[in-house]
Amino acid sequence: MTGEEAIKRAARDIAKAKRVVAFTGAGISVESEIAPFRGKGGLWERYNPEEYAHISTFRNNPEKSWQMLADMLTHIKKAKPNPAHRALAELEKLRKLRCIITQNVDNLHQKAGNTSVIDFHGNTRWLTCLECGRKYKLDDFSLEEIPPRCECRAVLKPDAVFFGEPIPMDALRRSQEEASKCDLMLVIGTSAVIQPAASLPIIAKRAGATVIEINPEPTPITGIVSDYLIEGKAGEVLPRIVEAVGKIGIRK
Numbered sequence: 323m324t325g326e327e328a329i330k331r332a333a334r335d336i337a338k339a340k341r342v343v344a345f346t347g348a349g350i351s352v353e354s355e356i357a358p359f360r361g362k363g364g365l366w367e368r369y370n371p372e373e374y375a376h377i378s379t380f381r382n383n384p385e386k387s388w389q390m391l392a393d394m395l396t397h398i399k400k401a402k403p404n405p406a407h408r409a410l411a412e413l414e415k416l417r418k419l420r421c422i423i424t425q426n427v428d429n430l431h432q433k434a435g436n437t438s439v440i441d442f443h444g445n446t447r448w449l450t451c452l453e454c455g456r457k458y459k460l461d462d463f464s465l466e467e468i469p470p471r472c473e474c475r476a477v478l479k480p481d482a483v484f485f486g487e488p489i490p491m492d493a494l495r496r497s498q499e500e501a502s503k504c505d506l507m508l509v510i511g512t513s514a515v516i517q518p519a520a521s522l523p524i525i526a527k528r529a530g531a532t533v534i535e536i537n538p539e540p541t542p543i544t545g546i547v548s549d550y551l552i553e554g555k556a557g558e559v560l561p562r563i564v565e566a567v568g569k570i571g572i573r574k
């Protein structure tokens with residue numbers, strides 16, 4: 323679905339829902355100039371994830387992983403929330419958004435002002451020393467020299483989930499709980515292929531929630547798990563939906 327009718331339908335569904343959860347992926351940050359992972363221009367076109375983003379590579383050859391990380395983090399450091407992030411912050415202010423579960427590690431939902439964000443794949447705001455556990459802010463490193471090192475000289479690792487690493491226990495538990503209790507899930511800018519994240523819309527659907535996708539193209543869950551897809555860029559579609567939700571709220 324595209325256009326005004328789709329926007330109105332989503333706004334009506336959100337307005338009448340009691341417990342709305344947003345599940346976001348790299349697509350929501352594309353308009354903040356952070357490349358997605360898959361597809362044209364995606365990060366995995368330049369770096370084989372099994373090679374560069376696997377925890378065993380990081381442990382055995384951190385310099386190699388840091389080539390990919392520096393590329394990604396240089397964009398993340400500069401990025402600002404776009405209209406899609408800001409629309410979700412507005413939805414929270416309208417008391418129509420319970421939480422965001424994000425696969426993104428860019429911290430942009432928090433920067434936009436959302437206070438209830440579950441970082442399913444961690445967050446790159448902090449770097450941790452795997453040797454002594456000391457933590458550093460990403461912003462304190464220019465990334466001109468890589469890899470960044472701890473005072474103890476060990477290489478620092480961003481607090482993001484690498485391939486081969488488990489999802490942080492608390493994030494997994496809370497996300498599954500929120501997915502099973504929501505009555506509407508907005509699935510925004512994700513290809514919905516990476517597990518266990520991709521199971522969250524399925525959990526929501528099985529529990530009886532309405533699942534709405536916002537994405538310029540269909541995904542493997544379109545029409546199977548999702549009730550409908552609003553085809554378009556998150557930064558264009560979401561502000562219109564949230565504006566319409568606000569108007570319904572005022573009319574009530």
Ligand code: OAD
Pocket residue numbers: 346347348349350352353358359360361364371375425426443483484485510511512513514515516536537538539541554555556557
């Ligand atoms: P992907 O790169 O797999 O998918 C991005 C999705 O965003 C695609 O479905 C695009 O069609 C869509 N998209 C592109 N531009 C958009 C826009 N302006 N508005 C809305 N949608 C847009 O990213 P994820 O699904 O987030 O994991 O990837 C999931 C996980 O795979 C990541 O968290 C990462 C990666 O490997 C780890 O690194 C552990």
